[in-house]
Amino acid sequence: MRFDLMIAVVVTCAVAALGLAGTYAVTAERIVEQQRLAEARSLKSVLPDASEFQQVEDAKILQSAEAEAEGVFVSAFRALASDGALIGWGVRVQPRGYGGPMQMVVGLDRNGKVTGASILSMNETPGLGTRIQSDKWFLEQFAGVEASGVDKQLKALDVIAGATKSSRGVNKGVAAAAHVYEKVLSKAGGE
Amino acid sequence: MTRAAFKGGVHPHDSKAATAQRPIEAGPIPSRVVLPMSMHLGAPCEPVVAVGEHVERGQLVGDVDAMVSAPVHSPVSGKVDAITRRLTAGGSIVTAVEVVPDEVQDLASFVLLPEEHDLKATVRAAGLVGLGGAAFPSAVKLSPAKDTPVSTVILNGCECEPYLTCDHRVMVEHAERVVAGGRLIADAVGASRVVIGVESNKPDAIAALRDEANGGVDVLELPTRYPQGAEKQLIWAVLRKEVPKGKLPAATGALVHNVGTAAAVADAVEHRKPLIERVVTVTGAVRRPGNYRVLLGTLISDLVEFAGGLEDDVERVVAGGPMTGAALGRLDVPVQKGTSGVLALRAADCTRAIDDDQPCIRCGRCVEACPMFLQPFALGSYALLGDWNGVERYHGLDCIECGSCGFICPTRRPLVQLIRSGKQALLAKGVKP
Amino acid sequence: MSLVQHFAILLVGAALVNNILLTRFIGLCPFFGVSSSMETSLGMSLAVLFVMTMASAATWVFWNALLAPLGVGEFLYIPAFILVIAALVQFVEMYLRKVSPALYRAMGIYLPLITTNCAVLAAATEAVKPGFFKMNVPYSFGFGEAIVYTIGVAAGFGIALLSFAAIRERLELAPVPRAFKGSPMAFITAGLLSLAYIGLGGLFGL
Amino acid sequence: MDLMLIAKAVGALSVMGVVVGVMLTVASQKFHVEVDPRVEAVFAALPGSNCGACGHPSCFAVAESMVTGASPIDACIAGGQTVVDAVALALGQESCAVDAIVSARHCCGGLAVRRVYEFSGVKSCAASHRLAGGVIECSAGCLGLGDCMRACPFDAIRMDDRSLPVIDLVACTGCGVCVRECPRGHSALLEMVGEAAPVVVRCVQHDKPAQRKKYCPTCCIACKKCEKECPEDAIHVVDWLAVVDYGKCTGCGACVDVCPQDCIDFSGRSAVAPAHTLDGMAANVPGRVAAPKAEQTEEVVAG
Amino acid sequence: MSKWIEVFRSGITFENPLMRLMIGLCSVLAVSTRIEYSFFLGVAVIFVGVMSNVVVSAFRKLIPSEVRIPIFIVVIASFVTIVDLVMHGFLPGVYAVLGIWIPLIVVNCMILGRAEAFAYNNGVWLSIADGLGKGVGFLIVICMLAAIREVFGAGNLVFLGVHVLSLPAWYQPPSLLVLFPGAFLVFGMLMAGANALELRKRDRGKGVSA
Amino acid sequence: MTEATRSRTRVVSAPPHIESGQTCTSIMLWVVAALAPSAIYAVWLLGGITGPAAVVFVTCIAGCLGVEAGWNAVARKPQTLADGSALVTGLLLAMSLPPRTPWWMCVAGAIVAIGLGKLLFGGLGFNLFNPALVGRAAVTISWAGVLAGLPERGWFATLSLPESAGLDAVSGATRLGLFAADRAAAGGYGIDWASHYRPLLFANTQGSVGEVSALLLAIGGLVLIARGIIDWRIPAGYIGSVAVLSWAFGADPIFHVLAGGVLLGAFFMATDYVTSPMSKSGRLVFGVGCGVFNVVARFFGAMPEATTFAILFMNGLSPLIDRAFTPRTFGWVKASD
Ligand SMILES: Cc1cc2nc3c(=O)[nH]c(=O)nc-3n(C[C@H](O)[C@H](O)[C@H](O)COP(=O)(O)O)c2cc1C
Ligand SMILES: Cc1cc2nc3c(=O)[nH]c(=O)nc-3n(C[C@H](O)[C@H](O)[C@H](O)COP(=O)(O)O)c2cc1C
Ligand SMILES: Cc1cc2nc3c(=O)[nH]c(=O)nc-3n(C[C@H](O)[C@H](O)[C@H](O)COP(=O)(O)O)c2cc1C
Ligand SMILES: Cc1cc2nc3c(=O)[nH]c(=O)nc-3n(C[C@H](O)[C@H](O)[C@H](O)CO)c2cc1C
Ligand code: SF4
Numbered sequence A: 001m002r003f004d005l006m007i008a009v010v011v012t013c014a015v016a017a018l019g020l021a022g023t024y025a026v027t028a029e030r031i032v033e034q035q036r037l038a039e040a041r042s043l044k045s046v047l048p049d050a051s052e053f054q055q056v057e058d059a060k061i062l063q064s065a066e067a068e069a070e071g072v073f074v075s076a077f078r079a080l081a082s083d084g085a086l087i088g089w090g091v092r093v094q095p096r097g098y099g100g101p102m103q104m105v106v107g108l109d110r111n112g113k114v115t116g117a118s119i120l121s122m123n124e125t126p127g128l129g130t131r132i133q134s135d136k137w138f139l140e141q142f143a144g145v146e147a148s149g150v151d152k153q154l155k156a157l158d159v160i161a162g163a164t165k166s167s168r169g170v171n172k173g174v175a176a177a178a179h180v181y182e183k184v185l186s187k188a189g190g191e
Numbered sequence B: 001m002t003r004a005a006f007k008g009g010v011h012p013h014d015s016k017a018a019t020a021q022r023p024i025e026a027g028p029i030p031s032r033v034v035l036p037m038s039m040h041l042g043a044p045c046e047p048v049v050a051v052g053e054h055v056e057r058g059q060l061v062g063d064v065d066a067m068v069s070a071p072v073h074s075p076v077s078g079k080v081d082a083i084t085r086r087l088t089a090g091g092s093i094v095t096a097v098e099v100v101p102d103e104v105q106d107l108a109s110f111v112l113l114p115e116e117h118d119l120k121a122t123v124r125a126a127g128l129v130g131l132g133g134a135a136f137p138s139a140v141k142l143s144p145a146k147d148t149p150v151s152t153v154i155l156n157g158c159e160c161e162p163y164l165t166c167d168h169r170v171m172v173e174h175a176e177r178v179v180a181g182g183r184l185i186a187d188a189v190g191a192s193r194v195v196i197g198v199e200s201n202k203p204d205a206i207a208a209l210r211d212e213a214n215g216g217v218d219v220l221e222l223p224t225r226y227p228q229g230a231e232k233q234l235i236w237a238v239l240r241k242e243v244p245k246g247k248l249p250a251a252t253g254a255l256v257h258n259v260g261t262a263a264a265v266a267d268a269v270e271h272r273k274p275l276i277e278r279v280v281t282v283t284g285a286v287r288r289p290g291n292y293r294v295l296l297g298t299l300i301s302d303l304v305e306f307a308g309g310l311e312d313d314v315e316r317v318v319a320g321g322p323m324t325g326a327a328l329g330r331l332d333v334p335v336q337k338g339t340s341g342v343l344a345l346r347a348a349d350c351t352r353a354i355d356d357d358q359p360c361i362r363c364g365r366c367v368e369a370c371p372m373f374l375q376p377f378a379l380g381s382y383a384l385l386g387d388w389n390g391v392e393r394y395h396g397l398d399c400i401e402c403g404s405c406g407f408i409c410p411t412r413r414p415l416v417q418l419i420r421s422g423k424q425a426l427l428a429k430g431v432k433p
Numbered sequence C: 001m002s003l004v005q006h007f008a009i010l011l012v013g014a015a016l017v018n019n020i021l022l023t024r025f026i027g028l029c030p031f032f033g034v035s036s037s038m039e040t041s042l043g044m045s046l047a048v049l050f051v052m053t054m055a056s057a058a059t060w061v062f063w064n065a066l067l068a069p070l071g072v073g074e075f076l077y078i079p080a081f082i083l084v085i086a087a088l089v090q091f092v093e094m095y096l097r098k099v100s101p102a103l104y105r106a107m108g109i110y111l112p113l114i115t116t117n118c119a120v121l122a123a124a125t126e127a128v129k130p131g132f133f134k135m136n137v138p139y140s141f142g143f144g145e146a147i148v149y150t151i152g153v154a155a156g157f158g159i160a161l162l163s164f165a166a167i168r169e170r171l172e173l174a175p176v177p178r179a180f181k182g183s184p185m186a187f188i189t190a191g192l193l194s195l196a197y198i199g200l201g202g203l204f205g206l
Numbered sequence D: 001m002d003l004m005l006i007a008k009a010v011g012a013l014s015v016m017g018v019v020v021g022v023m024l025t026v027a028s029q030k031f032h033v034e035v036d037p038r039v040e041a042v043f044a045a046l047p048g049s050n051c052g053a054c055g056h057p058s059c060f061a062v063a064e065s066m067v068t069g070a071s072p073i074d075a076c077i078a079g080g081q082t083v084v085d086a087v088a089l090a091l092g093q094e095s096c097a098v099d100a101i102v103s104a105r106h107c108c109g110g111l112a113v114r115r116v117y118e119f120s121g122v123k124s125c126a127a128s129h130r131l132a133g134g135v136i137e138c139s140a141g142c143l144g145l146g147d148c149m150r151a152c153p154f155d156a157i158r159m160d161d162r163s164l165p166v167i168d169l170v171a172c173t174g175c176g177v178c179v180r181e182c183p184r185g186h187s188a189l190l191e192m193v194g195e196a197a198p199v200v201v202r203c204v205q206h207d208k209p210a211q212r213k214k215y216c217p218t219c220c221i222a223c224k225k226c227e228k229e230c231p232e233d234a235i236h237v238v239d240w241l242a243v244v245d246y247g248k249c250t251g252c253g254a255c256v257d258v259c260p261q262d263c264i265d266f267s268g269r270s271a272v273a274p275a276h277t278l279d280g281m282a283a284n285v286p287g288r289v290a291a292p293k294a295e296q297t298e299e300v301v302a303g
Numbered sequence E: 001m002s003k004w005i006e007v008f009r010s011g012i013t014f015e016n017p018l019m020r021l022m023i024g025l026c027s028v029l030a031v032s033t034r035i036e037y038s039f040f041l042g043v044a045v046i047f048v049g050v051m052s053n054v055v056v057s058a059f060r061k062l063i064p065s066e067v068r069i070p071i072f073i074v075v076i077a078s079f080v081t082i083v084d085l086v087m088h089g090f091l092p093g094v095y096a097v098l099g100i101w102i103p104l105i106v107v108n109c110m111i112l113g114r115a116e117a118f119a120y121n122n123g124v125w126l127s128i129a130d131g132l133g134k135g136v137g138f139l140i141v142i143c144m145l146a147a148i149r150e151v152f153g154a155g156n157l158v159f160l161g162v163h164v165l166s167l168p169a170w171y172q173p174p175s176l177l178v179l180f181p182g183a184f185l186v187f188g189m190l191m192a193g194a195n196a197l198e199l200r201k202r203d204r205g206k207g208v209s210a
Numbered sequence F: 001m002t003e004a005t006r007s008r009t010r011v012v013s014a015p016p017h018i019e020s021g022q023t024c025t026s027i028m029l030w031v032v033a034a035l036a037p038s039a040i041y042a043v044w045l046l047g048g049i050t051g052p053a054a055v056v057f058v059t060c061i062a063g064c065l066g067v068e069a070g071w072n073a074v075a076r077k078p079q080t081l082a083d084g085s086a087l088v089t090g091l092l093l094a095m096s097l098p099p100r101t102p103w104w105m106c107v108a109g110a111i112v113a114i115g116l117g118k119l120l121f122g123g124l125g126f127n128l129f130n131p132a133l134v135g136r137a138a139v140t141i142s143w144a145g146v147l148a149g150l151p152e153r154g155w156f157a158t159l160s161l162p163e164s165a166g167l168d169a170v171s172g173a174t175r176l177g178l179f180a181a182d183r184a185a186a187g188g189y190g191i192d193w194a195s196h197y198r199p200l201l202f203a204n205t206q207g208s209v210g211e212v213s214a215l216l217l218a219i220g221g222l223v224l225i226a227r228g229i230i231d232w233r234i235p236a237g238y239i240g241s242v243a244v245l246s247w248a249f250g251a252d253p254i255f256h257v258l259a260g261g262v263l264l265g266a267f268f269m270a271t272d273y274v275t276s277p278m279s280k281s282g283r284l285v286f287g288v289g290c291g292v293f294n295v296v297a298r299f300f301g302a303m304p305e306a307t308t309f310a311i312l313f314m315n316g317l318s319p320l321i322d323r324a325f326t327p328r329t330f331g332w333v334k335a336s337d
């Protein structure tokens, strides 16, 4: 058996692992931080009045939210004003569009009115599906939709021609967020 | 009885009306006969006469000691004028013995063949070759291998080529010779059955043969479709057996001879007559179309002249049938043993000028027409590029060059010509069929 | 959804709807490099099927038994997986060389290409690491699923490669403009082929 | 915490390294095969065009054969001196000098020869030759449809405006493919001659001069002027056709000057020849390096 | 130094990995929808290519040839992972798009090919030239491809957030160009263009030598 | 012997020396003739010779002919307009586009169809994908948004349509669109299939130009089969598998055969010689493949109709099919002794 070969491979592996673990240690925090920042920016954009967002960690709430919008619901945030008062909710959802799940944030105020929707990331067809983001009017039309009877209101909204699937995906996300609000969050209250 | 035809093939207009009912007439006695030493497939003959020598009608002028070959006899009495190299209808340049006939010719007599002990030797001595077109020495076919006995002799009276009527006339006028020849062949190879296959467009030939046929000789009416007369297709029509690739027809228990060959066999045996003349259909744009009994070696120009000469608007002269025959660049080439017809075609009767730039539109008609179930379009494309491996992969060597594909192709691709180049290149490379 | 249906959709989705070559742009080097002849394409397809399946099985085991439990997968998976693939390929190469020199002569130059074939790494990673490549697979595959999925990907690779090889055989006969002869035309044909595969997009909601 | 992670990482990847290493070492011993690296080396030295001039089906085949000694190191005809040197180097042998040969065309009729008929069909010499012996009345001359040009694996042939193949002596490697491919092979229309062959007779027809003059304005008329003029006794009219004996020919050009039919030409790479013919032009090229000047080309085409 | 320049230049011209060698295609075709993504991919490839060439050539005497491929590939994979982690941490916007293609740089045939064919046989200094040359060749082509696709398929060109170019409003960009068939088609056309130039040059050369 | 007989320059070519009557041009003209009734009817029904359908026809056909002629002129190649294939392509491109397609889109489609789809490959006979469908696919994908935004609704209402046709001229959604919407609303189909038969057969103004009358298309197709221009196997395989599969999926087979591009595709596009297989069995497989793809896409896909992609997809497979289904050469049997 040629031990020199094995030693060469193992040493390379070990050195590589060492280097990578080091790099990971340096960047890991930043990566988490970046993700949090992006999320925060989105939340801020749909709920501009809030100054702080608090992730909901109550297992019971999360469970019933999950049950309400299976596979679409991701997480929920309390939007707090500078004085700490609850002014609304941010809901992270991942509805399916044309090209797979899209990461979205939907904001609702305490009265159950949608304050806005924003897209974190998506995999839609450039030029077609991506118009849900680039055609500004499309996302804007969700502001003001009421959580109660949301399905009916959404049906009346315009979809982007040629990108029905993507548009419907956004609708689904908003609807899921509204349902979670109506059935779970509105009852959970501000703690 | 009628049999379903083979699969594939085409239906060209048969154009036989002009000569079908014209009895066989004597042909010209030309001022010079040119006897190529290679009028057959196989080894060429060597001249056995010298320049200046006088030869009799029926005298041997060329022979060679090879298995696949056929001796040549002089069809006239006369003086050997020269031994030259001549262009033949097929385009090759071969040694030829040129004889200037005597003033007086006695066409009724000829030098008798030597007495031989069996049919094969007689046929060989007579210089008989297949008169169906391929000119394969007939004697060779009469010695089938031990392991593939022949049980059926098939006489090929299909004459599926348009225009040609020479076999037709032979069958009508010499039915008894044809049947007798068939019997002789069957006896020689030990076959129990003789089947004469005739296309349905020759009812008078069928009737004439049926009158003569009895005991072990059947006349089979076959549908009129080109190339019904091709050997493998004929065997399939008669026996429903495919000749396996690379094998001889005997593998199916069949031996195929042309009806004219059969008649010549009967002549050779009963009259000890060598092959010195044959029936040639001269038709198309000539003034006196007909079926002529032509001395071998007669120049086609003399024959055409004898048939009244060409009309002015003739564009192409073809030796053989229109589907497989050779177009002639010049008419001073001799009639050979395999020359079944001379056609003078006007522009309107023949193919448009061919341009190999014409694309294949992949219509698939050639695939449907090919009686060998090949893909002629692909063979043509590969051959055009000189990709001989492609030709081999698509079984180009199985092509029988019947011309059905070229006939049917809407863009008139020179398919046969291309496939032929491919085949020749492959054979030159030593690829076995 | 019955189990059979589940696996069937997994297979079709991997092979056709998300065809690795023509709708996902992965594994293109051999797609263009090997497709000039039918024989090498067939050989390459089989080699990919073999290596890919083995690779997925191996990476699945390493991931689930070693990397994931230790919590180091996130940053070690690339070297770890590619190491497994490279070793596998070399193994196959040595094996072929010994057992079938003819096959080795025919495929020898393509085997090393498999190491650097994105498709193998992508499929192996996808079959193991949840959410990679944004496939709509919200959960991690079991071993069986990983294998079926990989076979699907490899089958899709084979179908696309073989049909492209047959296409290129015909292209050889075509009088394309001089500047387009060869590779440029291969790319344009691939473009039209992927245009046709667009029609598969979104089939079965995949 | 971080140290723990690093330890785990190193451990994990090392384990995989061991597994892989063991697998490969075992395999490399179990599946060990001996290959002769010299075959690869020789193969690399060959031109790789699989032209077949050496009589082997491929360059790889001849490489194998050279390594076993079954073929000599100069078996590759197309490669010329450079390849022989490279092969010798790869095999660690003494190189040898090669007598390079090139292709020469013995016909200058082209479009001037009388046509017998109009040809319609595949534009290839072979196809035309098979059809009634070719379009031109001369049974030996060039048919001008360029089979040789298409066949040349080294792109050394082009067809000129007389429909005659012009062989670029710089590019021609002497592989002989064109000679094999030309359907006028029976008359040796194309012939392999020594690289230094200085003159070429551009006629191959053995018909009687009186006859061939009728259809070809440029044929050799067997006047024997060249024979008389030649100071080296290197050119003779044999069977009604002038033939050069390259063993004696010095390339003085006396025959070229005297030929009333202009059917003797300069050729050959090393001859000192005026560039007054297309083929002769290549003769001005010293070795395989430089190319003739552009204006020369012009002049030559015009002439 | 002149050798260095020659090695570097060959990567851009007649040994261009994409146009000539046709390797490393996947990420190129996928990412070239926007010039911005292409640029960063190119930079990532240059980094990985140069670094792995450096490491391989520095340790080439120590690497046994039997296991060189696994070792090369682990080296490459490590640099790729570094790019992956760093980009994820510091360029999250770009990473969102390029993320899935970064790991595939590992299998970019080009990099392994260079490690094996060049770095393993040459010194560090020249290996840098080689890695850099091939990488820049890659970068140029991918950016060209992306520029064409972005300008004609989207109607404008945006680089690092700057609006570089916009086509007039009446221009209806055919989105086919930014979809996957467009990648193949445009790349094919680019190659044909390069071929045409080459052929022109060769033809001109031919006119002289008989 | 006269000099004329002895030797005269005449044409020599290889056998065969006679030919069948059909030429490329005559075949193409038959296809045009078979399409003509549908095309003329479409122009008449959709606004007459100044209407939008006429514009589509004119721009597509002129575009295709122009691109081909221009290419030949620039490349100094013999002019090939006379073979008629560019005319067929233009006609079929027009018939596969919606009636209000903007003119510039038609021209772009023609450029892609003839330029990219055909001439780059070497012209007639060498293209691998159906040129008209390449053009259509490129256009519909490139400008999906523009096409979807065509103001169909109001426009058709202004047409004077034959009363007897009994069509609901105002609804904008295509019939397949209705089907697709219905499909989304899970559960059984609520469509009254039979109510669509008459409009689909006689006067259908929703959908592409070529879809106005399934009856005329079918007659044209059958004429081509009867004349031996096209092989029955492709349309039979295509239409047969559409019918059988849609029935198996619980929908109405007649509706699915008549609606959308199936008839036009099956008779006139899948049968394009150049891009379909050559052998008989291969053609059947090809036809069935188109049909299966089409139905599966209709029932499980993201688009309401996929005729274009079904045929293009099978075009891509057709060289492979050709390889797999070559006829057995005569005589290539196991030696039977
Ligand atoms: C290549 C391609 C990409 C597409 N991408 C999207 C997309 O990203 N989002 C979308 O909603 N529809 C997309 N579609 C369109 C869908 O296939 C489908 O036609 C559309 O959802 C129908 O919607 P419409 O009624 O608005 O035309 C795409 C179609 C194609 C051919
Ligand atoms: C395409 C084609 C058509 C043929 N047609 C006939 C024909 O009509 N009559 C005939 O006797 N031989 C025909 N032959 C020749 C036969 O195949 C076979 O060679 C001949 O019948 C054998 O008889 P023979 O040797 O006596 O000529 C044809 C051959 C081919 C290739
Ligand atoms: C030959 C032909 C092929 C067609 N192919 C498709 C296709 O692949 N995809 C498609 O959406 N429409 C295609 N159509 C158009 C459809 O028949 C119909 O017009 C289309 O479904 C319009 O519906 P939509 O606007 O709801 O997409 C084709 C039409 C014809 C005549
Ligand atoms: C039966 C038949 C169907 C055809 N169908 C089409 C078609 O669908 N699209 C097209 O562009 N050309 C069509 N053509 C014309 C022509 O064959 C086509 O343009 C070739 O693909 C060009 O090489 C057709 C021709 C025939 C004879
Ligand atoms: S390929 Fe040969 S056998 Fe087939 S039709 Fe053509 S000529 Fe006849």
Ligand code: SF4
Residues within 6 Å of the ligand: B359, B360, B361, B362, B363, B364, B365, B366, B367, B376, B377, B380, B405, B408, B409, B410, B411, B412, B413, B415
């Ligand atoms: S008949 Fe002619 S056009 Fe038709 S497929 Fe055959 S070769 Fe091609």
Ligand code: SF4
Residues within 6 Å of the ligand: D102, D103, D151, D152, D153, D154, D155, D156, D157, D167, D171, D172, D173, D174, D175, D176, D177, D178, D179
């Ligand atoms: S000209 Fe003839 S001998 Fe010279 S390289 Fe070409 S084919 Fe070979």
Ligand code: SF4
Residues within 6 Å of the ligand: D105, D125, D141, D142, D143, D144, D145, D146, D147, D148, D149, D164, D165, D181, D182, D183, D184, D189, D190
């Ligand atoms: S030399 Fe021979 S092959 Fe070349 S063009 Fe003349 S005839 Fe043809």
Ligand code: FES
Residues within 6 Å of the ligand: C026, C027, C028, C029, C030, C116, C117, C118, C119, E023, E024, E025, E026, E027, E107, E108, E109
């Ligand atoms: S870059 Fe993907 S296979 Fe080469």
